[in-house]
Amino acid sequence: MSSRLHHFVAGPTGDWTITSQVAVVGADLPPTSAITPLPGGAPIPLDATWTLDGVTSNARYLTADEAAALRAVQEGLGRPAATRAALIPIRKTAAWWALAQDERRALVEERSHHISLGLRHLPAIARRLHHCRDLPGAQPFDFLTWFEYAPEHEAAFDELVAALRSSPEWAYVDREVDIRLRR
Amino acid sequence: MSSRLHHFVAGPTGDWTITSQVAVVGADLPPTSAITPLPGGAPIPLDATWTLDGVTSNARYLTADEAAALRAVQEGLGRPAATRAALIPIRKTAAWWALAQDERRALVEERSHHISLGLRHLPAIARRLHHCRDLPGAQPFDFLTWFEYAPEHEAAFDELVAALRSSPEWAYVDREVDIRLRR
Numbered sequence: 001m002s003s004r005l006h007h008f009v010a011g012p013t014g015d016w017t018i019t020s021q022v023a024v025v026g027a028d029l030p031p032t033s034a035i036t037p038l039p040g041g042a043p044i045p046l047d048a049t050w051t052l053d054g055v056t057s058n059a060r061y062l063t064a065d066e067a068a069a070l071r072a073v074q075e076g077l078g079r080p081a082a083t084r085a086a087l088i089p090i091r092k093t094a095a096w097w098a099l100a101q102d103e104r105r106a107l108v109e110e111r112s113h114h115i116s117l118g119l120r121h122l123p124a125i126a127r128r129l130h131h132c133r134d135l136p137g138a139q140p141f142d143f144l145t146w147f148e149y150a151p152e153h154e155a156a157f158d159e160l161v162a163a164l165r166s167s168p169e170w171a172y173v174d175r176e177v178d179i180r181l182r183r
Numbered sequence: 184m185s186s187r188l189h190h191f192v193a194g195p196t197g198d199w200t201i202t203s204q205v206a207v208v209g210a211d212l213p214p215t216s217a218i219t220p221l222p223g224g225a226p227i228p229l230d231a232t233w234t235l236d237g238v239t240s241n242a243r244y245l246t247a248d249e250a251a252a253l254r255a256v257q258e259g260l261g262r263p264a265a266t267r268a269a270l271i272p273i274r275k276t277a278a279w280w281a282l283a284q285d286e287r288r289a290l291v292e293e294r295s296h297h298i299s300l301g302l303r304h305l306p307a308i309a310r311r312l313h314h315c316r317d318l319p320g321a322q323p324f325d326f327l328t329w330f331e332y333a334p335e336h337e338a339a340f341d342e343l344v345a346a347l348r349s350s351p352e353w354a355y356v357d358r359e360v361d362i363r364l365r366r
Contacts, residue, residue, distance in 0.1 A: 064286050
């Protein structure tokens with residue numbers, strides 16, 4: 001089993017309690033109460049409402065300079081003060097995946113400032129990106145992003161996701177669910 | 184099941200007969216007689232010696248101009264005259280995967296001419312690239328590339344793989360097996 005595989009298990013009980021769930025674009029996920037992130041291959045509880053799987057992977061768009069800038073300030077998951085989280089599953093359109101690498105890179109950063117917007121919110125917002133699109137089973141989403149932050153940074157997180165949703169890159173998002181959680 | 188998942192099943196019988204198998208770098212695969220490419224989810228024969236899985240995916244390094252140049256001349260798999268094939272599974276080092284996107288792109292094309300070398304061998308050599316690294320199970324390789332060509336293009340194919348193996352990109356390859364086949 002790949003150590004980069006992660007499961008997000010939703011159900012009646014779990015490590016993180018759902019405080020809100022909004023279908024931003026496209027179909028919602030079934031309503032449920034809590035989410036538990038589990039390592040790949042862990043047993044899935046029998047009462048799970050749904051499970052989403054994803055793998056962490058190499059960065060697809062970062063330049064070496066951007067990667068160094070992120071590494072210098074980012075913090076990891078699991079900080080005691082980070083008692084708020086968000087799980088945001090996203091699917092992108094076939095048109096997005098048909099674009100060439102230079103076209104996708106230009107949309108992500110030069111036109112949408114995805115990387116620099118994220119950098120401005122470090123280290124307050126910790127983030128782990130999981131890829132789903134190339135898993136062997138049919139997947140409802142292409143990406144799952146898990147964010148953790150302290151309650152006082154919730155407004156900044158709202159600003160970040162609002163800025164991304166109004167960006168040219170987001171014209172290629174055809175399904176997005178925004179799930180907020182409290183530990 | 185994703186329609187982009189493919190299995191390469193090796194065993195005593197199969198669609199393509201193995202004519203040679205060479206461990207170019209790192210450990211060889213167990214010796215066997217034939218390989219059959221199967222669509223994702225197809226039943227795996229009980230007498231399989233080994234099975235390798237991979238998914239086709241979006242291109243990771245091509246610019247829009249390069250993608251257009253490839254599309255203009257490439258041909259698909261399954262041509263009646265293409266009675267020779269090669270399956271070349273490759274693994275790249277952790278150092279490769281730790282590089283940023285711009286560093287990997289520079290190694291692939293500006294320093295190793297991987298894309299332009301491949302373009303020079305179109306349409307003679309048809310190619311399908313499969314990604315393994317982000318599959319949920321532990322994988323022995325990162326990529327499986329399947330090539331098909333007519334017997335008269337075998338020498339050109341040998342030149343292509345020799346040029347790639349002497350390129351800076353290949354300094355990051357730590358396992359490679361070269362399997363040649365005849366239909």
